[in-house]
Amino acid sequence: MAKKKVAAIVKIQIEAGKATPAPPVGTALGPHGIAIMDFVKAYNAATESQAGTVVPTEITIYEDRTFNFILKTPPTPVLIRQKAGIEKASQRPGTETAATITEADVEEIAKIKMPDLNANDMEAAKQQVRGTARSMGVAIA
Numbered sequence: 589m590a591k592k593k594v595a596a597i598v599k600i601q602i603e604a605g606k607a608t609p610a611p612p613v614g615t616a617l618g619p620h621g622i623a624i625m626d627f628v629k630a631y632n633a634a635t636e637s638q639a640g641t642v643v644p645t646e647i648t649i650y651e652d653r654t655f656n657f658i659l660k661t662p663p664t665p666v667l668i669r670q671k672a673g674i675e676k677a678s679q680r681p682g683t684e685t686a687a688t689i690t691e692a693d694v695e696e697i698a699k700i701k702m703p704d705l706n707a708n709d710m711e712a713a714k715q716q717v718r719g720t721a722r723s724m725g726v727a728i729a
Contacts (some may be wrong), residue, residue, distance in 0.1 A: 592650040601644045601663070605637035620649045627655060634659060643667050661704045664720045667697045677716050678725020686725040694718060694728060 600616050605615050607628045617624050627647070634657075635643050644660040667678065672687035698705075698713035707713040721728055 590624055592652060592654070594648055595651045595653075596649045598647045598649065599644065601642050602631065604638035604641050604643045605632050606639075607631045608637075615669070617647070621653050622649055622655050623653075627657070630659065634663075638662075642668070647661050656692070664697065664701055664717055665724060667700060668717070668721050668724060668726055671697065675728075681723055681725035684725055685727045688727040688729050689721065691727055 598616050598620070600612055604612065609628055611623045614624055617627060631645065641662045643662055645657050646660065647655055647657040649655045668689065669675070669677070670688045671693040674687045676686075678684045678686035681706060694714050694717050695710070697717045698707075698710060701717065702710070702713050703715050705716055707716060718728060
């Protein structure tokens with residue numbers, strides 16, 4: 589069987605289980621001519637267990653208008669905001685603290701993010717999470 593030719597790769601972030609044909613999904617996939625409802629149904633079925641979090645998705649669209657998609661881990665700031673219980677980060681990070689998370693929370697977030705991070709070990713992954721928290725104005729206790 590011959591390999592399919594890739595026509596495009598589209599990356600979008602959608603809330604888990606809540607994809608609709610409306611923007612951003614429709615505007616991202618419409619120009620490529622794939623069946624948007626097929627993607628929406630498949631995405632919602634694949635992410636229903638993660639409801640409430642944003643899940644980045646990489647959609648590979650082939651020339652015959654078929655597609656497949658890969659789910660990534662939620663963005664680090666989303667996970668930090670969930671752990672801290674805040675709606676948004678500090679307006680002035682460095683001078684103003686929005687919330688505090690524990691070292692155990694940092695380790696848990698690093699374990700979740702490990703497949704998508706370019707870290708060699710768990711300590712490097714935790715350092716990346718700490719840096720993101722610091723840039724959001726979230727202190728680590």
